[in-house]
Amino acid sequence: MRTLADYLRITPGLDPADTERLHLLVEDWHLLADLGFSDLVLWVAHEGGWIAAAHTRPITGPMVFVEDVVGQKAHVVFGDLVDRAARDGASEHVRERGQDLIHERARPVRRGGRMIGILSIHDQLDSGRPQTRLEENYGAMSDELFAMAADGTWPAPASPSGGRHGAPRVGDGVMRLDAGGTVEYASPNALSAVRRLGHQGPIEGEVLVQVIGNLPGQAGNLDEGVALVAMGRAAWRADVQVGGAALAMRAVPLVRQRARHGAIVVVRDVSELRRRGSEVMTKDQTIREIHHRVKNNLQTVAALLRLQSRRVPDGSAKEALAEAVRRVGVIAMIYEALSTGFAEALDFDDVAVRGLQAIVEVASTGGAIDTRVTGSFGMVRAEDATAVGLILSELVQNAVEHGIPEGGSVHVDAQRTVEAEGVDILRVTVVDDGAGLPTGFRPSRAGLGTRIVTSMVHDLGGQIRWTDAEPRGTRVRFSVRLRGVEV
Known part of the structure; x- marks a missing residue:
């Protein structure tokens, strides 16, 4: 079935402002339908006649049409009701449908004095029962809105539609x-x-x-x-x-x-809605506070390790503690990103760029280092973010310290794909233009950083491979399976 936008797109003579006016009317016409206990139909010009482009029903009373009338020609269902409204400015009649009497009215919808559509109202006539005070007042308000819809004064362009959560009807x-x-x-x-x-x-x-x-x-x-x-x-x-x-x-x-x-x-x-919203907000704030406290505690741990390294005379021990400080710092940076929002996932592109810059700033190299990040990591859940962050940090640190100790370039490329059965795969390539892999390199016999990377990649159900880059340097490719992020 075509949508309102589809019908307006093929209706001759409508400019963008006309189209927006009709969309605004349909967004808000539930007020008119509910006050009038009526079905509403919007008609637009189509191939020499009128066709139903939108239809709504009331929630305050019985509907007139069980089947949707969108796509039907006006003369087939309503005779000359719509044609007379287009010709005379208004039309009204009562028709029999089985044992029911259907009261039907139609008026042109105008903008700037031009007719851009026809609005019709359809409701069932009661069998002689006197109207209640509510029905009388609803009917009077419905008549006023109907007249305003026809002359273009309702809905107002700045009027909020009823689509917002908790909006009154x-x-x-x-x-x-x-x-x-x-x-x-x-x-x-x-x-x-x-x-x-x-x-x-x-x-x-x-x-x-x-x-x-x-x-x-x-x-x-x-x-x-x-x-x-x-x-x-x-x-x-x-x-x-x-x-x-x-x-x-x-x-x-x-x-x-x-x-x-x-x-x-x-x-x-909306008391209950506000109460529930407050509860949800409180839970989100608690989660954010937890991330914030974890980040602060990790920074404290890093500071203690840094103090301890200053008291260690052995060079290898100092280096090991410095590596531990860096790894704790990566985890703290991820929790800092999580603590700035309510979501349990984060945009990892920002984390990757910040981490890359932090490693380059503290790297001990003899020349300038050029860094580049392409592609996108996308949104990564908190459960996976720490592992991905540590893997990336170790690979970049290794490229800077061992691949290009005298300066060079590091390129990180990330590609996110959803494969068969909805499996979310992240593929990352880290390339430097250094001297390449050492002769006889084997990941299983490499240093602690390489073993950490290998273990974490396997924990995420992924694979990793080290190769020589062309024309020179080292290329590391890894792929991991990520948990899905709820949108």
């Missing part, structure tokens, strides 16, 4: 304000939501911003954004929190002949 609670911000009507759910904040009196007949500002436990003056929304003056969202209770509010100013004459304010009790 009509079923959560709705109020109608007059031009001065006085509540003319409040649904039962809206009244309950405001009372959970601590307000015990009536709401209807009261100025909403004063109700919010006088809540027990409300400290200081109201935030300007909250005041604008509570007065219905801005098409925006704001949250109010008093103690453990939280209320999300969204205002839709009602405009007639370019003048604001009231507003619809949709509200939702």
